Amino acid sequence: MKPFCVALAGLGTVGGGVGQLLQTNANVIAARAGRELKLVAVSARDRSKARAMDLDSIAWEPSALALAERPDVDAIVEVIGGAEGIARALCEKALANGKTIVTANKALLATHGERLAQLAEDNGATLCFEAAVCGGIPIIKTMREALAGNRITRVQGLLNGTCNFILTRMSHDGMAFDEALDLAQKRGFAEADPTADVDGLDARHKLALLSTLAFGVRPIVDSISLEGIRRLTPLDFELADNLGFSIKLLGFAQRTAQGLEQRVSPCLVPLSSPLASVDDEVNAVEIDGDAVGPLTLIGRGAGAAATASAIVGDLIDCARGMAGLPWGVPTKDLSEMKALSAEEQKSRWYIRLDVQDRAGVLAELADILRDEDLSVETLWQQARSAAQEPVPVMIVTHEASAAALARAVVRFAALGAVRTPPLALRIEPEL
Ligand SMILES: NC(=O)c1ccc[n+]([C@@H]2O[C@H](COP(=O)([O-])OP(=O)(O)OC[C@H]3O[C@@H](n4cnc5c(N)ncnc54)[C@H](OP(=O)(O)O)[C@@H]3O)[C@@H](O)[C@H]2O)c1
Numbered sequence: 001m002k003p004f005c006v007a008l009a010g011l012g013t014v015g016g017g018v019g020q021l022l023q024t025n026a027n028v029i030a031a032r033a034g035r036e037l038k039l040v041a042v043s044a045r046d047r048s049k050a051r052a053m054d055l056d057s058i059a060w061e062p063s064a065l066a067l068a069e070r071p072d073v074d075a076i077v078e079v080i081g082g083a084e085g086i087a088r089a090l091c092e093k094a095l096a097n098g099k100t101i102v103t104a105n106k107a108l109l110a111t112h113g114e115r116l117a118q119l120a121e122d123n124g125a126t127l128c129f130e131a132a133v134c135g136g137i138p139i140i141k142t143m144r145e146a147l148a149g150n151r152i153t154r155v156q157g158l159l160n161g162t163c164n165f166i167l168t169r170m171s172h173d174g175m176a177f178d179e180a181l182d183l184a185q186k187r188g189f190a191e192a193d194p195t196a197d198v199d200g201l202d203a204r205h206k207l208a209l210l211s212t213l214a215f216g217v218r219p220i221v222d223s224i225s226l227e228g229i230r231r232l233t234p235l236d237f238e239l240a241d242n243l244g245f246s247i248k249l250l251g252f253a254q255r256t257a258q259g260l261e262q263r264v265s266p267c268l269v270p271l272s273s274p275l276a277s278v279d280d281e282v283n284a285v286e287i288d289g290d291a292v293g294p295l296t297l298i299g300r301g302a303g304a305a306a307t308a309s310a311i312v313g314d315l316i317d318c319a320r321g322m323a324g325l326p327w328g329v330p331t332k333d334l335s336e337m338k339a340l341s342a343e344e345q346k347s348r349w350y351i352r353l354d355v356q357d358r359a360g361v362l363a364e365l366a367d368i369l370r371d372e373d374l375s376v377e378t379l380w381q382q383a384r385s386a387a388q389e390p391v392p393v394m395i396v397t398h399e400a401s402a403a404a405l406a407r408a409v410v411r412f413a414a415l416g417a418v419r420t421p422p423l424a425l426r427i428e429p430e431l
Contacts, residue, residue, distance in 0.1 A: 003038035004319035005072050009064040009090055010079035011044040014104050014131070016052030017304030018077055018311050023053055029312060033319035037312075040072050052304070068094035075100035075126075075318050077311055083107040095119040095127060100323070102314045104131035104307055110205035110221050113212070114334065117326035127326040128314035133206045134159060134283040136306030137299040138313070143213040143287065144328040150289030152214040156252040157285035158278055159206040159264075161301045162190045162197035163229050163249040167266075168279040171237040171246065177230060189281050189302075199228035200249065200264040207251035207264055212327055214287070215255055216335055223339035224253075227265040231423055236352060239394050240268050243350075243378070245427065246276040259338035261345050268350050268427040274298075343403035348377070348427040351397070351409070354390040355381075356417040364415055365393070372408040374400050390419040396427070 006022070008015050022029065022039055030036045042055060043064040061067055064086055067076050076094050078101055080087045087108050091101050096119060103109070109116070109129050120127040130140045134157070143152070158164050162184055169180035181198065184190035196202045204226050208219040229249050240247050245268035253262045269276045274296045278284040283301030288294050300306035317323040327334060355361050362381070369376060378396040397405070405424055412422045 001035040003036040004033060004315070005038050005040045005074045006315060007041040007043070007061075007067040007070065007073045007076045008039065008079070009043050009067055009076055009087075010081070011042055011049075011051050012079065013304050014079040014307045014311070015042075015044070015077070017308035018079065019051070019053030021305070021308040021312050025312075029316060033316040035319060037315055037319060041067055041070055043067055064090050065093055068097055068099060073099060075102060075315060077315070078103040078105060078108075079311075081105055081107070083111040088112060091116055091127075092119060095125045096123055098123045098125045100126040100128070100318045102128045102131075102311055102318065104129070104135075104311060106132040106202070106205040106209060110208040110219055113209065113219050113326070114331060117331040120326060121331055126318050126323045128318065128323050129209070129326070130314050131307045131310035133209050134285060134299070134301040135303065136309045137283055137285060137297050137301060138310065139210070139285050139297055140213065141313075142295075142297065143210070144324060147287065147289050147292060147295075148328060150291045152255075152287060152289050154252075154254040154288040155210050155214045155285065156250055156254075156275075157210075158248055158275055158283055159203040159251040159285070159301070160197050160200075160249060161281035161283055162194065163200075163203070164278065164283070165189045165281040166198065167229060167232070167247060167249065170232060170234055171241070172279070174234045174237075176234060177232060198230055200226045203249060203251045203264045207253055207262060210251070210285070211253040211260070211262055212334065214253060215260060215337060216327070216329055216333065217260060217337045218334045220339070223260075224262040224264060225342035226263070229266050231421075232266060235392060236350075236423065236425070239352070239380070240350065243268070243396065244271050245269060246271055247425070248275055250275070250428065255337070256340065258344065259340045261340045263342065263345070266425055268425055270428060270430045272430060273428070343401065343406065345402050346399050347402065348399050348429075349374075349395075349397045349405050350425045350427055351395040351412075352423045353393045353395070353412055353418050354420040355393050356419060357384050357389060357391045358417065361415075361417045362393075364417065365395070365412065368408050368411045369395070369397075372404045372411075374404055374408055
């Protein structure tokens with residue numbers, strides 16, 4: 001059978017991993033694809049750079065867009081990155097030309113995935129993106145194929161390895177956020193500019209894709225409320241642990257009778273939850289299906305080899321002609337579901353305040369809690385010490401709306417005795 005001919009757009013971490021995997025596992029890949037997967041052309045910015053694979057006898061295209069015009073190319077692996085620019089232009093051109101696109105680019109898919117999928121369907125082309133969510137974890141295929149008979153009610157997970165690494169070091173080693181971020185950068189788990197990871201943007205892109213697959217809704221990134229991990233301190237981990245919780249950056253999407261609840265935020269996760277013990281740069285996703293029940297997938301969410309594993313799996317499906325519709329349903333059938341605003345969502349809450357230790361402060365806090373109808377489950381204040389001023393106060397509330405919590409936080413912050421902006425975190429329920 002004629003080889004399935006592949007082009008690589010991008011030869012960085014992931015592109016290098018894909019090239020290497022195609023070369024080192026060529027035999028097993030050919031056996032599973034039913035034919036040879038042959039790398040025929042590549043493109044990157046700098047031709048003179050040393051690469052992780054042997055590029056002899058592989059065509060070099062100075063412009064990645066030219067890959068979409070080559071008659072000898074069946075599939076293009078887009079691993080350049082970015083929601084706009086060359087990555088978007090290349091995918092649009094290739095799909096319009098009826099070629100297969102396999103991409104790891106969650107920013108592009110979360111922003112333009114609906115249009116790209118429609119373009120693929122209109123032109124008899126294929127769009128695959130297993131690598132875009134949690135790298136090596138086969139979550140896309142699991143949701144789109146293995147769980148296709150279920151109504152999915154909830155999907156949640158640790159979708160960003162950089163954040164999980166930082167939070168683990170803060171929790172286990174008592175590191176401050178900056179120290180843990182610095183370590184993550186030294187170990188290669190965090191970019192020089194960590195914004196997309198630590199402020200939750202990367203996890204939000206992935207959650208938008210998971211929501212679309214789970215609930216058949218259009219991917220709309222802005223409907224997902226967002227909060228990053230910069231404001232956590234080692235004390236929060238100590239207090240959470242005493243309460244029986246771990247703190248994780250959780251991507252959460254749930255279908256409710258009132259609408260779709262979607263958020264990315266640091267949360268207290270019960271130590272009994274499978275997610276609580278997933279540490280370091282590892283990712284995890286939990287899915288609830290009405291037939292299958294709860295299911296948890298855990299594994300490496302990034303890195304050259306794990307991400308290449310997902311990409312090559314997609315290529316094999318394409319070579320066999322077995323890749324399905326990008327979203328599991330025709331793109332035109334994706335629906336709008338009312339998004340619950342952050343204020344409409346309810347939870348138990350953990351609140352940490354740094355207060356001046358003087359008489360009457362707790363009464364001022366209690367007044368606000370009473371006014372906003374926030375019922376207190378636990379209240380703790382650190383013992384007075386000359387060396388520590390202000391002193392931390394922790395409040396755990398019973399279930400209350402995020403709107404009431406937000407009003408209380410604004411009023412706490414306005415008190416003269418409250419010295420730093422209050423921190424409020426959701427407490428996830430025990431299952
Ligand atoms: N890294 C991971 O573990 C991981 C995991 C899952 C998903 N992803 C996604 O995979 C994609 C690639 O990530 P990466 O970490 O491999 O990035 P990377 O190491 O920065 O590699 C990017 C590659 O794109 C090339 N490139 C940049 N601009 C280009 C242009 N205008 N034309 C042609 N090539 C261009 C670069 O060329 P030069 O080498 O010549 O500079 C480089 O080879 C992103 O969408 C990312 O979100 C990454």
